[in-house]
Structure formats: structure tokens, C-alpha cells
């Protein structure tokens with residue numbers, strides 16, 4: 244288990260871009276590259292698994308399958324082979340609050356080219372059911388599709404494996420924004436009441452100490468008396 | 470987690486009794502003592518600096534003080550020429566930068582945005598817990614103000630704070646119109662959570678991906694404007710006209726590996742925070758670009774730094790496994806019921822108190838031997854995450870906090886079953902560049918917005934107030950620039966050079982600034998090499 248790995252200071256070997264990299268077990272690929280002075284080889288943005296800058300392709304020892312993952316989330320394993328695999332951004336498509344089967348096809352004419360090969364779902368580092376979601380968009384189940392893409396970090400990999408025919412995450416963004424724009428503000432926000440304006444004077448026109456005391460009182464009672 | 474078996478047993482045994490126990494609030498004296506004795510801001514490990522607007526006054530953390538007194542990264546013989554001309558230059562690629570770019574859209578002004586990393590690689594995208602706005606039935610802008618001011622120890626600039634609180638609902642409306650989807654209740658209204666230090670529920674969220682939702686929306690919207698975007702282009706120095714007005718910046722175009730100077734009529738600093746400077750060897754929750762560059766640049770132009778020694782150490786940074794160390798576990802997880810527990814199985818503080826107080830209390834537990842030692846050598850206290858499903862039903866944690874579950878999964882840890890080990894992590898720069906209500910710095914031609922600024926949050930920020938900060942003040946900066954655009958001036962390095970001369974009279978620094986990348990990254994930060 245992880246705890247034991249971390250304790251041992253033995254080094255393991257990973258191959259990054261064809262070059263050997265000695266690394267301490269328990270480190271992420273990103274930090275192993277940093278420690279070796281090779282930070283420039285794989286992009287880093289957040290170092291926290293939410294920006295999608297650090298996508299890499301990985302082959303594990305003795306396994307010919309290629310995986311895609313985030314270098315900042317993936318622990319080093321002995322014998323793994325790694326290549327940087329960044330996905331360039333493509334132009335954004337303006338959302339449309341009149342979301343419908345027609346408007347999504349106008350925005351993304353390639354929607355129906357999906358062959359259900361499943362490659363996009365395979366590569367997604369956030370475990371989003373991308374292919375199923377594309378199917379949902381084709382059938383007009385927009386709410387569900389929006390939900391699917393809640394955790395999409397726009398790493399672009401689902402689009403890259405689809406060779407830019409279908410653009411799953413761009414559509415996900417479009418669906419989310421389009422639905423978002425169509426929301427009814429009054430319904431969402433309800434009726435926020437604001438206390439009468441004079442209390443601003445009591446909170447503002449005084450010295451620092453009085454202000455702090457008045458704010459303490461306000462927090463407890465919802466108003467200030469003097 | 471075999472190594473923690475005994476400690477986990479004590480935690481489980483005390484759960485029933487802890488669950489519904491009510492916490493005594495600490496008295497003001499107890500709070501003050503706790504902060505004084507255990508908060509890193511008061512560790513005495515800081516120093517004042519000898520030059521510039523804050524000379525011989527405030528103490529800064531050593532790492533930041535060194536950078537404020539650092540040598541320019543521009544080669545001595547570099548003479549800026551207007552390689553690029555724009556009306557507005559926005560420096561930064563996070564939420565404040567994009568909000569300003571959107572406010573400037575359709576103004577007819579040519580806007581250029583330079584980001585050190587890619588657009589959106591920022592602290593904004595990492596925000597988890599949520600954004601505050603006074604939208605609840607019992608709430609008001611004044612109550613929001615009162616909560617934030619008490620949280621900030623009364624040090625907040627009241628005018629800035631009033632703007633923030635008044636414009637909260639409007640900021641959320643703007644985000645909604647851009648297409649942000651916040652969580653709603655079954656009745657279809659915004660779901661509001663209680664944030665630490667707030668007196669009523671006021672935090673809106675999109676699961677624990679609130680910053681991701683806001684950032685990807687702002688980024689998408691910004692890409693649809695006429696804003697020109699240059700990525701991998703850190704600003705190395707601000708330029709000025711020799712008569713006190715900022716008039717551009719020199720950037721390092723890392724894709725071409727060359728320096729380029731930008732002539733601009735207005736410059737907006739939106740470079741965010743400084744968590745990656747990792748003061749006193751704390752871990753950090755921040756993205757790799759958070760190296761305090763904007764503070765260094767503005768300081769050389771003569772700007773004051775407000776509360777420059779005040780930083781937020783977030784109570785719940787993860788401290789096990791090592792690969793996750795410093796990363797954030799959102800405060801919202803405490804607001805729905807996860808308790809903070811020491812090695813003896815005791816809850817030693819109300820986990821929804823102010824962040825600085827809770828962080829200090831955790832540091833005290835560890836110092837006084839009531840922490841849990843990990844095999845990797847770090848030490849922390851438990852965050853009893855399984856309590857959430859126990860209290861609210863199986864599956865609640867996964868439903869409301871999918872991000873946490875996803876991030877711990879590769880390490881074989883399921884937070885709905887096993888508690889998480891936490892220790893404070895360097896999270897937020899409370900202070901920063903002094904600005905007025907329109908984001909104007911003290912120097913003509915230079916605006917600043919977002920985490921790089923100081924004053925608004927006093928010396929401690931409430932959860933959810935900084936996302937509101939960047940939306941509110943990012944937009945206000947854009948509006949203000951539109952209304953008050955200065956004439957174009959020559960772009961020279963005279964202010965920066967003057968600062969260097971003042972510096973040399975006093976000391977010979979070998980540090981170069983801005984730092985640009987975390988030390989841990991071992992990056993080459995010298996242009997042209």
C-alpha cells in the first residue's frame with residue numbers, strides 16, 4: 244500500500260520522452276520531473292488535477308495498452324514509459340440560450356458523425372462517460388449531458404482521440420453555458436431582502452474599533468442599534 | 470492505512486459522543502492568544518525591507534522580502550521598444566483578468582491579455598468550495614459586510630468591502646447570464662451553504678468544482694471576444710513614462726524565447742497570489758504561477774502593499790499521501806459535517822470558526838504532540854469525512870464532493886470510509902497592492918484586481934469572498950479603465966531602474982525577481998537561455 248512505498252527511499256526508473264528518469268516512489272510524475280530538473284518537459288498549470296495542462300500518454304511495464312492521464316495526479320511506477328501529450332485549444336463556439344436539437348447541430352454540424360467507438364470515454368482522466376453523453380446530446384437530453392460534464396477540465400483528450408470530428412468537451416461546454424444562460428434569475432435567487440440603507444452609515448462612519456464592535460453585534464442580532 | 474490503526478480506532482470510538490456535542494465558542498482573549506502563539510503570521514519569522522513605499526515598516530515573510538528587494542530580470546543593456554501596441558494590457562490569466570477582459574469587450578479598445586501559463590491556469594480554476602453573495606432570505610449586504618469584517622479582524626478597507634457585499638448578487642447574476650451553473654435545491658433555487666465565520670448560509674457552489682465552473686465559463690467567454698491572448702508570456706517588468714505613469718510592460722515570450730515590450734495606455738495587474746513561495750516551508754494549495762510576481766512589479770513602481778505580512782493558511786490542506794501534500798480539502802466539507810479530530814479522538818475546536826483560528830489550533834495540536842504522524846514524516850490531524858454519509862445518508866459525499874473522492878481514489882483512499890489527514894497549507898494572500906474602489910493603484914496608468922490586491926479582506930479572508938472579489942473588482946477595473954483611459958506615453962524602464970539604484974545603495978542582492986516559478990520546480994527562468 245501507498246504508506247509503505249513512501250517510506251522506502253529506493254529509486255525506480257521511468258522513461259520520459261525516451262530518457263530514463265530516476266524517481267522516488269510515491270511521487271507524482273510531475274514532481275519526479277521537477278526533482279530531476281526536467282520540469283520543462285511536461286506542462287504544469289495547477290498541479291492539482293483541474294487544469295488539464297499536464298496530459299501524458301503512458302504505457303505500463305509489460306502492458307502494450309496506452310493510457311492517457313494527468314502527470315500531476317499519476318504516481319510513478321517502475322518501468323512505465325511516458326510521453327507528453329498536450330492537446331491544443333480550438334476556437335470556442337458561442338452558446339445559444341435557445342438550446343434545441345437544431346441549434347446544437349447548427350453549432351456543431353459534426354454531432355451525428357459519432358460512430359460510438361468509445362475512445363473518448365476511454366481516455367477521459369476525469370472518468371466522464373463521454374460517448375454516452377454525446378449520445379444524450381444527439382437525443383436532446385441536454386440536462387443529463389450538462390451534468391456529465393460537471394467535472395470536465397477541458398484537457399481536450401476526448402477531442403484529440405476523435406480526430407476532431409466530434410468535439411465532445413466543446414459541446415459539453417456549449418450545452419452547459421446554453422442551459423445556464425436560459426435559467427430564470429428570479430426563480431434562482433428568490434427575493435433577497437436587504438436591510439434599510441441607514442445601517443451602512445452606522446457600519447462605515449466610525450473608527451476601526453467601533454466598527455468592529457458594531458459588526459460583532461450585527462452578526463448576532465442582524466442589526467445595529469447605535 | 471494500517472499504520473494509523475490505533476488512532477483511527479480512537480476516532481471511531483469517540484464519534485457517537487462527538488457527533489451532536491455543542492462547542493463552546495472561544496473567548497476573544499483565547500482567540501488572540503491562539504493566533505499569537507501558533508499562527509504562522511506571528512511566528513516572528515519575517516523581516517522588514519529597506520527600500521520602497523513600505524520601507525522599514527511592515528514585516529514580510531522572508532521569501533517575499535527577498536523578492537521585493539530583488540534584482541530585475543531584464544538584462545542591463547535591454548532597451549524597451551514598443552514591439553507591441555495596445556490600448557489595454559491585462560497581465561494574468563485567471564478570473565480577475567478574464568472578468569476585466571469581458572468588461573472591456575465591445576468598448577472599441579484594443580485589449581491584450583498576457584498570461585504566464587495558459588489562459589485559465591490559475592488559482593481561480595482550483596477553487597472548490599464556492600462563492601459568497603447575500604442572496605438568502607435572512608441575509609443582507611450589511612450582514613455580509615459584518616461577517617467579513619469580523620473575520621478580517623476589523624482591518625478591512627470598509628469602502629472596498631461595502632462594494633464587494635453590495636455587488637454580490639449582481640456578480641452572481643452576471644455569471645449566470647454567462648452560463649454558469651450553480652447547484653440548486655429541489656425547489657430550483659440556489660443552494661446556499663454556511664461558510665466558516667458566516668452568520669447565515671451564503672455560499673453558492675458547483676459541487677466542489679466551483680472555480681472550475683467559473684473559470685472555464687469565463688475562459689470560453691473571453692475567447693469569444695476580440696481580446697488578444699498571449700500565453701506562456703510572463704511579465705518581467707512594468708514600464709513607465711519617466712514621469713510617474715505606468716505605460717506598458719516587458720514580457721518574456723517563452724514560445725519564441727525572446728523579450729517583447731508592450732506599449733499600453735492602461736495596465737491591469739491580475740497576477741494573483743504568492744502561495745508557491747511556500748513560506749516557512751509550508752505546503753501550498755496554489756497553482757504553480759502563484760509566485761507573487763505582481764507584488765514585486767507594482768512595488769518597484771512605487772505602490773504600497775497593504776497587509777503584506779498577512780497570509781491565509783487554510784486549515785485543511787491534505788497531508789497524506791505525500792503526493793497530495795498541501796492540496797486543498799475544501800472548507801465546505803466541514804460545513805456539511807466533517808469534524809476535525811486529534812490523535813486522542815477529541816474535537817478540539819469548533820471546525821466552523823474562522824480559518825486563521827482553526828489553522829492555529831491544528832498547529833497547536835501537532836506541536837503539543839496530539840497530531841498523527843505519517844510514515845512519510847509529516848504530521849496532521851483527522852478530518853472525519855465519513856461523518857458526512859453517516860449524518861446525511863450514504864452517497865452524500867460522492868454526490869456533493871466528487872472532486873475529493875476522485876483525487877484520493879488513485880491512492881486507494883475513499884474519504885467516505887476513511888478520514889483524511891490534514892495540516893494547514895499556504896492558501897491565500899490576504900494583503901497586496903493598495904487600490905481604491907475602482908481598482909486604481911497609487912500610480913497613474915496602473916490598475917490592479919483580484920488576489921494581487923490588499924485591503925478588502927483585512928488580515929483574514931472568509932471562504933467564498935475571493936471568487937466574489939475577482940468577479941466584482943475584475944469587472945470594475947474594466948469599467949474604470951474604459952472611463953479613465955490615459956493618453957499613450959513613452960514606455961521606458963526608468964522607474965524600475967531608479968528602484969534598482971536605490972536598492973544597490975543599501976544592499977547587494979543576488980536574488981532575481983519576479984520569481985516566476987516555484988523553487989521546487991527547478992525551472993530555468995532566464996530569458997534567452
Ligand SMILES: Cc1cc2nc3c(=O)[nH]c(=O)nc-3n(C[C@H](O)[C@H](O)[C@H](O)COP(=O)(O)OP(=O)(O)OC[C@H]3O[C@@H](n4cnc5c(N)ncnc54)[C@H](O)[C@@H]3O)c2cc1C
Pocket residue numbers: 560561562563564565566583584585586589590591592593594595596597598599600601679680702703704705739740741742754755756758759760762763797896897918919920921932933934935936937939983
Ligand atoms: C485550491 C484553492 C481553492 C480555493 N477555493 C476558493 C473558494 O472556494 N472560494 C473562494 O472564494 N476562493 C477560493 N480560493 C481563492 C481564489 O480561487 C483565488 O483567490 C482567486 O481565484 C484569485 O483570482 P485571481 O484572478 O486574482 O488570480 P489567479 O486566478 O491566480 O490568476 C492569476 C493569473 O496570473 C498569472 N500570472 C502570475 N504571474 C504572472 C506574470 N508575471 N505575468 C503574467 N501572468 C502572471 C497566473 O499564472 C494566473 O493565470 C481558492 C484558491 C485555491 C488555490
Ligand code: SF4
Pocket residue numbers: 356357358359360361362363364373374377401404405409411
Ligand atoms: S465522440 Fe468520437 S471518440 Fe467518442 S465515441 Fe463518438 S466517434 Fe468515438
Ligand code: SF4
Pocket residue numbers: 366367368369370371373394395396397398399400401402411412
Ligand atoms: S471530457 Fe474530454 S476534455 Fe473533459 S476531462 Fe474528459 S477527456 Fe478531458
Ligand code: FES
Pocket residue numbers: 286287288289290291292293294295296297298313314315316
Ligand atoms: S497541472 Fe493542472 S491538471 Fe495537472
